[in-house]
Amino acid sequence: MFHIYDIQKNPDGISFQKTLVLQDEIQTRNREVLGLSPVQVEGNVRFESGFYFLDYQMTYTITLSSSRSMEPVVLEESYPVNELFVASEAALKEQDLIDEDMVLVIEDDQIVLEESVADNILLNIPIKVLTPEEAAGSDMPSGANWSVLTEDDFKQEVQEKKEANSPFAQLQGLFADGEETE
Structure with a gap:
């Protein structure tokens, strides 16, 4: 925690290097998080x-469920964060910056x-989480009378059905190769 008066007193700013234990807070806010290492x-x-x-680099390991199999997947994350704050809304002439979440x-x-x-850990949780085996393979889950398709596979299947139901599909093969019509 940094008090604004302490920050103002230091012309070069305040440097920090901390290890934060946030697993309980993160899991309370998002039940999909199975585990979180201490955040550097x-x-x-x-x-x-x-x-x-406020500029910092954060590094941590987060455990989430696979989007396909629900198996635990451990992800190593490291990225920079840059945030801009203002002491009060009255001090900021551009209200649009606050409305667009550009200034806190x-x-x-x-x-x-x-x-x-x-907040930044929760904002950066990926939607698609796969185990290394799932990411490497193209096998999708399936069961009795159902299967999961990729978007491309779905489009191809729709196109094939459209072509099969075409009124011209019955004419295909009517003339054998090599036969000439008079």
């Missing part, structure tokens, strides 16, 4: 021209690093 966070928070800049408003004169990290 390294960065800087600074004040410049009326804005507070500081509450209680503090920037809470743990909240930012948790």
Whole structure:
């Protein structure tokens, strides 16, 4: 947690390197998360021209269920985060920036690093999660009278049905190759 007055006192900003344990909070907010390693966070928070800049790199391992088989999949994640804060809405002339979530408003004169990290982990959970075997293979799940198709397979199947139901499909093969008509 960084207080805005402490940030303003340091012209170079405040550098930090922390390990955050957020598994319980993340699992409370999203039940699909099976596990989360401690999050390594390294960065800087600074004040410049009326804005507070929070920049950091976060690295962690998250365990999610496979989208196909529901088997646990461990993903290693590492990416930068850049957030822009303003002390109050009144200080910002462009209300559109707040409305579009480009600028965050500081509450209680503090920037809470743990909240930012948790929010960014949840925002970056992928929709499609596959085990290495599922990603390498093209086999899709199937059962009695059903199967999962990729979008391309579905389009091909629809095209084949359309061609088979065509009124001209019955004429195919009417004339054998090599026969000439008079």
